Amino acid sequence: xxxxxxxxxxxxxxxxxxxxxxxxxxxxxxxxxxxxxxxxxxxxxxxxxxxxxxxxxxxxxxxxxxxxxxxxxxxxxxxxxxxxxxxxxxxxxxxxxxxxxxxxxxxxxxxxxxxxxxxxxxxxxxxxxxxxxxxxxxxxxxxxxxxxxxxxxxxxxxxxxxxxxxxxxxxxxxxxxxxxxxxxxxxxxxxxxxxxxxxxxxxxxxxxxxxxxxxxxxxxxxxxxxxxxxxxxxxxxxxxxxxxxxxxxxxxxxxxxxxxxxxxxxxxxxxxxxxxxxxxxxxxxxxxxxxxxxxxxxxxxxxxxxxxxxxxxxxxxxxxxxxxxxxxxxxxxxxxxxxxxxxxxxxxxxxxxxxxxxxxxxxxxxxxxxxxxxxxxxxxxxxxxxxxxxxxxxxxxxxxxxxxx
Amino acid sequence: xxxxxxxxxxxxxxxxxxxxxxxxxxxxxxxxxxxxxxxxxxxxxxxxxxxxxxxxxxxxxxxxxxxxxxxxxxxxxxxxxxxxxxxxxxxxxxxxxxxxxxxxxxxxxxxxxxxxxxxxxxxxxxxxxxxxxxxxxxxxxxxxxxxxxxxxxxxxxxxxxxxxxxxxxxxxxxxxxxxxxxxxxxxxxxxxxxxxxxxxxxxxxxxxxxxxxxxxxxxxxxxxxxxxxxxxxxxxxxxxxxxxxxxxxxxxxxxxxxxxxxxxxxxxxxxxxxxxxxxxxxxxxxxxxxxxxxxxxxxxxxxxxxxxxxxxxxxxxxxxxxxxxxxxxxxxxxxxxxxxxxxxxxxxxxxxxxxxxxxxxxxxxxxxxxxxxxxxxxxxxxxxxxxxxxxxxxxxxxxxxxxxx
Numbered sequence: 001x002x003x004x005x006x007x008x009x010x011x012x013x014x015x016x017x018x019x020x021x022x023x024x025x026x027x028x029x030x031x032x033x034x035x036x037x038x039x040x041x042x043x044x045x046x047x048x049x050x051x052x053x054x055x056x057x058x059x060x061x062x063x064x065x066x067x068x069x070x071x072x073x074x075x076x077x078x079x080x081x082x083x084x085x086x087x088x089x090x091x092x093x094x095x096x097x098x099x100x101x102x103x104x105x106x107x108x109x110x111x112x113x114x115x116x117x118x119x120x121x122x123x124x125x126x127x128x129x130x131x132x133x134x135x136x137x138x139x140x141x142x143x144x145x146x147x148x149x150x151x152x153x154x155x156x157x158x159x160x161x162x163x164x165x166x167x168x169x170x171x172x173x174x175x176x177x178x179x180x181x182x183x184x185x186x187x188x189x190x191x192x193x194x195x196x197x198x199x200x201x202x203x204x205x206x207x208x209x210x211x212x213x214x215x216x217x218x219x220x221x222x223x224x225x226x227x228x229x230x231x232x233x234x235x236x237x238x239x240x241x242x243x244x245x246x247x248x249x250x251x252x253x254x255x256x257x258x259x260x261x262x263x264x265x266x267x268x269x270x271x272x273x274x275x276x277x278x279x280x281x282x283x284x285x286x287x288x289x290x291x292x293x294x295x296x297x298x299x300x301x302x303x304x305x306x307x308x309x310x311x312x313x314x315x316x317x318x319x320x321x322x323x324x325x326x327x328x329x330x331x332x333x334x335x336x337x338x339x340x341x342x343x344x345x346x347x348x349x350x351x352x353x354x355x356x357x358x359x360x361x362x363x364x365x366x367x368x369x370x371x372x373x374x375x376x377x378x379x380x381x382x383x384x385x386x387x388x389x390x391x392x393x394x395x396x397x398x399x400x401x402x403x404x405x
Numbered sequence: 406x407x408x409x410x411x412x413x414x415x416x417x418x419x420x421x422x423x424x425x426x427x428x429x430x431x432x433x434x435x436x437x438x439x440x441x442x443x444x445x446x447x448x449x450x451x452x453x454x455x456x457x458x459x460x461x462x463x464x465x466x467x468x469x470x471x472x473x474x475x476x477x478x479x480x481x482x483x484x485x486x487x488x489x490x491x492x493x494x495x496x497x498x499x500x501x502x503x504x505x506x507x508x509x510x511x512x513x514x515x516x517x518x519x520x521x522x523x524x525x526x527x528x529x530x531x532x533x534x535x536x537x538x539x540x541x542x543x544x545x546x547x548x549x550x551x552x553x554x555x556x557x558x559x560x561x562x563x564x565x566x567x568x569x570x571x572x573x574x575x576x577x578x579x580x581x582x583x584x585x586x587x588x589x590x591x592x593x594x595x596x597x598x599x600x601x602x603x604x605x606x607x608x609x610x611x612x613x614x615x616x617x618x619x620x621x622x623x624x625x626x627x628x629x630x631x632x633x634x635x636x637x638x639x640x641x642x643x644x645x646x647x648x649x650x651x652x653x654x655x656x657x658x659x660x661x662x663x664x665x666x667x668x669x670x671x672x673x674x675x676x677x678x679x680x681x682x683x684x685x686x687x688x689x690x691x692x693x694x695x696x697x698x699x700x701x702x703x704x705x706x707x708x709x710x711x712x713x714x715x716x717x718x719x720x721x722x723x724x725x726x727x728x729x730x731x732x733x734x735x736x737x738x739x740x741x742x743x744x745x746x747x748x749x750x751x752x753x754x755x756x757x758x759x760x761x762x763x764x765x766x767x768x769x770x771x772x773x774x775x776x777x778x779x780x781x782x783x784x785x786x787x788x789x790x791x792x793x794x795x796x797x798x799x800x801x802x803x804x805x806x807x808x809x810x
Contacts, residue, residue, distance in 0.1 A: 030601060030616050031616065031619065031620075034620035034623065034624060035624065035810070048610075048778070048779055049610055049778075050605055050610075051607060051608060053610075083608070084596065084608075085595065085596035085597045085608070085637060086595070086596035086597035086598070086608050086609050087596075087607065087608045088606070088607025088608045089607075089608065090607065103708075104595070104597055104610070104708065105597070105608065106607060106608040141778075145774070146774060146778045146779050146780050147779055147780060153779070153780075153783045153784070154783050154784055155784070158784070161620075161785070161810045162617050162618070162620040162621035162624060162714070162810060163617065163714060163757075163782035163783065163785050164782070164783055164784070165616050165617050165619075165620040166613045166614070166616065166617030166710050166714065166779065166782050166783075167613075167779045167780075167782050167783035167784075168601075168616075169601040169611055169612065169613045169615070169616040169617060170601075170610075170611055170613045170710075170778070170779040171611075171779070172601055172602065172603075172604065172611055173601075174601050174602045190490065190491070190509070191489065191490035191491035191492075192490045192491035192509055192510075193491070196435060196573075196574040196575075196577055196578075196579050197577065197579045198577075199577065200455055201493070202456060202492065202493025202494075202495065202511060203456060203488070203489075203490070203491050203492045203493045203494065203510065203511040204491050205453075205454055205455075205458075205509070205575075206574055206575055206577055207574065208571045208572075208574045208575045209571070210574070211435050211436065211570050211571065211573075211574040212567050212568065212570050212571030212574060213567070214436065214570075215436075215439035215566075215567040215570040216567035218439065219439060219440065219567060232490060303508075303509065305571050305575075309567070309568060309571065329760070329786070331738040331760070331767065331806075331808050332738070333736040333737070333738055334739065352568075355734070355736070362736065369550070369551060373453070373454075373546075373551045373575070374453055374551050374552055374558070374571065374572045374575040374576070375551050375552060375558075375572075377568035377569070377571050377572050378558045378559050378568065378569055378571075378572035379558070379559055379560070379563070379569070379572075380566070380568050381734065401736075403736050405440070405566045405567060
């Protein structure tokens with residue numbers, strides 16, 4: 001008999017029982033790589049920049065030629081050329097000479113610094129007055145200062161940001177090796193469920209988990225295969241799960257809030273593989289089951305939408321991250337509670353909040369509704385956790401909010 | 406002559422000079438509405454749930470019939486029926502009777518509470534022993550407890566989260582009124598630029614801003630129209646800007662790091678409308694210009710990729726939010742500096758960081774490279790700001806990190 005596990009135990013179980021899938025790499029054009037998971041380390045093959053480059057508009061000089069000069073006694077240098085943007089500077093700067101360069105322009109050989117335009121004066125006769133001495137290396141970046149061959153620029157498992165896309169562009173990596181999207185099957189179960197577009201009859205409610213989890217998993221970067229609503233019928237459910245397993249990398253059953261369906265889901269998981277988890281010590285979200293058919297996870301989520309959301313956020317996304325070899329970082333934002341919250345369940349309790357800034361401080365208002373259903377979900381801007389051992393938090397208590405979609 | 410403005414002044418200028426575009430509403434299927442901006446308040450038209458509903462497996466009772474019962478002296482009630490999942494309970498519960506209901510099942514009229522299965526005993530003769538008294542309203546949610554007609558569930562301007570999608574599903578709002586995507590034209594300028602797929606020749610570099618800003622704006626929810634790379638030629642640039650303005654709601658010019666192009670961009674903006682801003686007191690990002698052609702913003706971003714990223718993050722996204730009537734919330738995460746950072750520029754200084762957790766505390770490592778280019782972008786996990794008046798921060802100083810893509 002499996003016992004109810006703490007959140008930490010569930011995360012450890014995921015780490016132990018599931019492993020990154022292999023052979024899941026695909027090459028994508030740079031324009032499609034944003035938000036995807038990098039499948040291998042990106043190592044530079046070139047120098048960036050590939051030439052010594054000015055960071056200002058001015059004159060490239062030999063620093064030694066400017067030593068000791070001042071506004072009162074400028075150094076006078078012969079201007080022997082002008083580098084144009086986007087062109088090379090394939091000549092040698094001689095002693096006593098300078099050369100006009102734009103910001104980003106190439107520096108001729110022999111020059112070791114650039115004097116900004118505002119410290120110079122063009123005498124109009126081919127000579128330039130330099131009113132401020134330059135230090136070697138000043139106002140330029142050398143070849144490879146940014147990136148050099150062999151330097152690891154981005155690590156495998158990283159979710160590519162717009163900044164990373166910029167870095168890849170600079171390196172000319174226009175084909176990016178990313179982890180293929182996971183296909184996640186989503187089955188809603190329950191005799192009471194009708195699709196959102198239907199008007200519920202007596203005793204019926206609309207399927208909330210299907211569209212909600214689909215949006216959530218899609219945003220996370222999964223390809224969601226919606227298997228629709230299955231009535232509480234073990235044979236039909238088994239058939240749907242088997243079909244979904246063939247097509248997908250992971251299958252989520254949501255619902256089955258009645259005892260019978262929960263038992264059926266357990267039997268189905270056991271017959272297809274191994275049941276690993278039966279209950280998590282969190283509120284909401286306790287009636288969660290998890291199993292494995294081969295390498296493929298099968299998760300039975302609670303039917304209660306708020307519970308299903310939390311279990312997906314807290315455990316399913318880490319599980320999918322594990323399969324993808326995806327780095328998962330979450331940060332929390334400190335806030336103060338607008339009102340006291342009680343807890344006394346022997347379970348970690350999760351609570352949605354709305355956030356408001358008041359005189360520079362962030363305040364979190366727990367969203368409470370009697371039903372704990374849709375009113376709790378809509379408009380939420382984050383959530384926090386009350387530890388298992390905590391009996392409640394007073395108004396003004398500092399809590400850690402997880403924000404995000 | 407326009408003076409350099411502080412970040413606060415620029416945001417106020419955006420608020421003053423630009424306004425939400427009207428007539429930009431479209432209806433989307435629920436499955437496509439995630440991440441989009443709600444174009445109007447969503448008000449419930451129905452009760453959710455539309456029937457009194459049990460929150461446990463058990464027996465619906467009249468609470469009064471159970472008062473005073475205990476394990477020793479159970480109340481004995483006649484079981485007069487069973488409500489099935491997804492079906493109505495269209496009968497009246499009489500005094501002295503009870504009715505089996507599953508979690509989520511409908512409650513018959515006359516019943517006012519539900520006793521959990523574990524506090525009951527089925528005697529097998531049609532009678533049920535109740536070992537725990539029920540309070541009226543216990544273990545059920547009443548019709549409309551969650552949502553009732555007229556209740557505003559989601560506010561206009563909100564970016565729809567997966568939880569919001571769940572709420573919309575519950576309400577049967579399968580067509581969602583959202584703000585149409587803004588079309589943003591993106592022009593990279595500079596004689597030195599080659600597309601990322603090309604190997605740069607002498608004095609050339611790859612266009613970083615095009616792909617990077619395209620990813621950034623796309624993730625924000627804009628439709629990016631890439632107008633490619635335009636050489637430093639005022640007539641060509643003007644033609645490209647004019648064309649982009651016709652097609653787009655906003656146009657961003659990136660680059661023109663040379664003085665000539667910057668002046669050309671100013672002249673183009675002035676001839677097409679009004680120049681509103683010439684320089685922002687931030688580092689990096691000072692050489693930013695902003696103008697307006699009719700209602701359409703025209704922004705000249707710095708050519709330096711890190712500067713272009715920050716100006717887009719700090720000002721262009723708020724500007725686009727303003728046009729969309731999009732709620733914009735950002736939260737910061739506290740962290741400690743792994744090393745001291747100097748600043749002494751009379752400008753707010755922005756710095757990218759990598760984040761690392763050390764014994765439960767978050768530490769931020771400033772990413773510093775001599776060039777301040779790609780090495781600064783790649784792998785960044787957030788950024789912070791050093792105030793204009795601050796001369797630097799010591800190691801261990803607490804800073805506020807903006808994370809996110």
